[in-house]
Amino acid sequence: MKILIIEDEPEMLENMRQTLEREYYTVETASDYKKASTKIGVYDYDCVLLDITLPDGNGLELLKQLKQLGKDDGVIIVSAKDSLDDRIKGLNLGADDYLPKPFHMAELHARVKAIVRRRSFDGNKLIEIGNVSINPENRSVHINDKEVTLNRKEYDVLLYMISNKTRLVTKTALAEHVWGDHIDQADSFDFIYSQIKNLRKKLTDATATIEIEAVYGVGYKLQVV
Amino acid sequence: MKLLNHSTKYFALLLIVLISIWAVIFYFAMLDEVYDSLDDGLENQKELIIRAVKVDPDLLHDNEFGVNNYTIKRTEIDSHTKLKDSYRDTLMYMQNEDEYEPIRILESIFEQDGNHYKIKLITSMVEEDDQIENLFKYLVGLYLLLILSIVVLNNLVMKKVWKPFYTLIDRLKGFRIEKDDPIKQEPTDIVEFKLLNESVERLTEKSRDSYIAQKEFIENAAHELQTPLAIAINKLELLLEKNELSGLQTQEIGAVLDNLTRLTRLNKSLLLLSKIDNKQYLEEERLNVNTLVDSITNDFADFAEHRDMRINVNSSAAVSCMMNKDLAIIMISNFVKNAILHGETGKTVDICIEEHSVTIKNHGTNSALNSDNLFKRFKKSSADSRSTGLGLAISKAIADKYHLQLQYSFEGQHMFTLIFP
Numbered sequence: 001m002k003i004l005i006i007e008d009e010p011e012m013l014e015n016m017r018q019t020l021e022r023e024y025y026t027v028e029t030a031s032d033y034k035k036a037s038t039k040i041g042v043y044d045y046d047c048v049l050l051d052i053t054l055p056d057g058n059g060l061e062l063l064k065q066l067k068q069l070g071k072d073d074g075v076i077i078v079s080a081k082d083s084l085d086d087r088i089k090g091l092n093l094g095a096d097d098y099l100p101k102p103f104h105m106a107e108l109h110a111r112v113k114a115i116v117r118r119r120s121f122d123g124n125k126l127i128e129i130g131n132v133s134i135n136p137e138n139r140s141v142h143i144n145d146k147e148v149t150l151n152r153k154e155y156d157v158l159l160y161m162i163s164n165k166t167r168l169v170t171k172t173a174l175a176e177h178v179w180g181d182h183i184d185q186a187d188s189f190d191f192i193y194s195q196i197k198n199l200r201k202k203l204t205d206a207t208a209t210i211e212i213e214a215v216y217g218v219g220y221k222l223q224v225v
Numbered sequence: 226m227k228l229l230n231h232s233t234k235y236f237a238l239l240l241i242v243l244i245s246i247w248a249v250i251f252y253f254a255m256l257d258e259v260y261d262s263l264d265d266g267l268e269n270q271k272e273l274i275i276r277a278v279k280v281d282p283d284l285l286h287d288n289e290f291g292v293n294n295y296t297i298k299r300t301e302i303d304s305h306t307k308l309k310d311s312y313r314d315t316l317m318y319m320q321n322e323d324e325y326e327p328i329r330i331l332e333s334i335f336e337q338d339g340n341h342y343k344i345k346l347i348t349s350m351v352e353e354d355d356q357i358e359n360l361f362k363y364l365v366g367l368y369l370l371l372i373l374s375i376v377v378l379n380n381l382v383m384k385k386v387w388k389p390f391y392t393l394i395d396r397l398k399g400f401r402i403e404k405d406d407p408i409k410q411e412p413t414d415i416v417e418f419k420l421l422n423e424s425v426e427r428l429t430e431k432s433r434d435s436y437i438a439q440k441e442f443i444e445n446a447a448h449e450l451q452t453p454l455a456i457a458i459n460k461l462e463l464l465l466e467k468n469e470l471s472g473l474q475t476q477e478i479g480a481v482l483d484n485l486t487r488l489t490r491l492n493k494s495l496l497l498l499s500k501i502d503n504k505q506y507l508e509e510e511r512l513n514v515n516t517l518v519d520s521i522t523n524d525f526a527d528f529a530e531h532r533d534m535r536i537n538v539n540s541s542a543a544v545s546c547m548m549n550k551d552l553a554i555i556m557i558s559n560f561v562k563n564a565i566l567h568g569e570t571g572k573t574v575d576i577c578i579e580e581h582s583v584t585i586k587n588h589g590t591n592s593a594l595n596s597d598n599l600f601k602r603f604k605k606s607s608a609d610s611r612s613t614g615l616g617l618a619i620s621k622a623i624a625d626k627y628h629l630q631l632q633y634s635f636e637g638q639h640m641f642t643l644i645f646p
Contacts (some may be wrong), residue, residue, distance in 0.1 A: 009452055011460075102452075104459075105462040105463065170465070170482060172483070179528075182524065182555065183524065183528065216472045218482075219479070
């Protein structure tokens with residue numbers, strides 16, 4: 001799995017590289033337009049993380065270049081300029097997703113995994129972890145080959161936790177992903193606990209070999225037992 | 226009081242004084258002229274009579290004012306008797322008027338055949354009271370006429386002259402610094418107005434420039450903060466991911482992350498506000514407010530449940546509105562969020578959708594909030610450190626953008642009402 005990060009801010013680049021490498025992806029980086037342009041011309045990537053504002057050019061031009069070369073690399077635009085204009089332009093030019101800065105690492109993983117999944121044409125679209133298998137197309141969950149019914153939020157929580165398995169996912173990141181950006185000012189994110197509790201119960205009842213553990217009131221972590 | 230009326234008032238006062246002084250002078254000048262003319266007439270008559278007496282001495286016996294307006298009486302003179310003519314005013318009974326009227330009398334002494342005779346000549350005088358009354362009447366007439374002409378002049382001429390001034394005032398009244406609507410000069414030949422126009426234009430341009438600069442500064446600052454915030458948050462998340470920390474350390478980092486997230490929210494809110502102000506949300510669609518409210522309450526159901534509250538939606542009419550969907554969601558979400566956040570646990574949040582209005586009600590502190598400050602930026606009603614103090618300000622900005630009315634009232638419950646046109 002090859003990922004290219006195009007980002008001019010060195011620290012930002014380093015953060016993204018570190019977190020993605022922990023997933024055993026092959027991560028390559030480019031810190032300006034020229035280097036990026038060369039790399040996308042020569043190699044194929046499963047996913048390109050593209051910063052729009054580069055010191056020597058506009059990231060959207062790189063996107064155009066990719067499409068002109070007939071490449072179908074998955075592209076996630078990462079931008080500090082959360083402008084609707086850029087988002088629409090980017091998506092119209094064929095980007096797969098748009099991730100405004102600042103974002104949570106957990107969110108980055110979820111987005112990258114979604115892209116990678118969508119692009120895996122080998123027929124195996126199922127996500128399998130322990131004895132849990134998820135089909136993202138029809139949002140069905142099977143544990144021990146038996147279907148388990150989850151409501152929308154439980155499903156979203158589970159998928160998000162699986163995308164970030166063995167990582168600590170903060171309550172904020174989880175709430176913003178599942179409940180949407182508009183929930184943000186809700187005083188604390190303790191309200192997500194009831195959904196987690198229900199999900200845990202369903203997982204235990206179906207004797208799943210994964211469990212969601214709470215971490216010191218900071219967040220949650222999904223572990224394979 | 227309008228400027229025109231103001232000047233008219235002073236004109237009126239000044240005219241009263243001027244005309245009164247003028248009337249006194251005029252009266253005495255005229256009276257003097259009248260006396261002069263009467264006295265000349267009397268003297269002429271005297272000469273005529275003295276001449277006639279020489280021809281016809283019988284006339285010397287006319288010693289009563291009868292048909293004649295003179296008397297002649299024989300008199301003795303001594304060294305003390307004045308021989309000069311003397312004019313006097315006196316009263317005499319007049320048949321026609323049936324009252325005493327003022328007359329002018331000339332007394333003189335002349336010599337005829339060695340005898341001295343005293344001749345008295347009278348003539349009817351101007352009636353002073355009538356004279357003053359007439360004068361007063363005419364002056365009042367003049368005064369009113371002058372005032373009338375001033376008012377007419379003001380209203381016709383002055384209004385025309387002052388037109389650039391009133392146009393400018395009208396423009397200033399409608400001037401909004403956040404709108405790109407500069408005050409254009411009204412062409413005028415009057416130097417003072419030209420100067421005023423130029424000064425106003427300069428002033429408004431300057432204020433607008435600094436307003437824009439300030440807005441851009443906030444926007445740029447917020448933009449520039451995004452990347453360092455992202456780096457800081459991600460670094461801490463990486464640290465947490467590594468699973469090398471003790472429980473206490475994890476909690477400390479969690480607390481730092483929470484605060485960075487708050488900072489991010491604040492920053493996003495500021496950016497959102499400047500985007501709304503800059504009219505960066507252009508796409509509009511016809512939104513069904515009912516479904517929007519339903520989906521938002523659904524999003525907040527878990528949060529409400531956590532606070533042991535229930536959200537009741539009561540729609541009795543379908544409301545729709547032409548606006549940007551993201552902004553509509555943000556606007557309504559902020560109200561719902563506030564209602565849950567500040568509502569009393571165990572109570573309900575009621576949302577009533579009626580013809581052209583949406584009302585969000587919640588129980589809470591048992592007194593009305595200060596509605597002056599409610600929608601201002603960074604005004605927090607509670608000491609809750611987690612709130613950015615921008616939520617209602619954002620909702621207000623969005624409502625203003627789409628010309629929706631936003632009202633707050635308190636009737637046992639806190640009620641926020643959005644009125645759709």
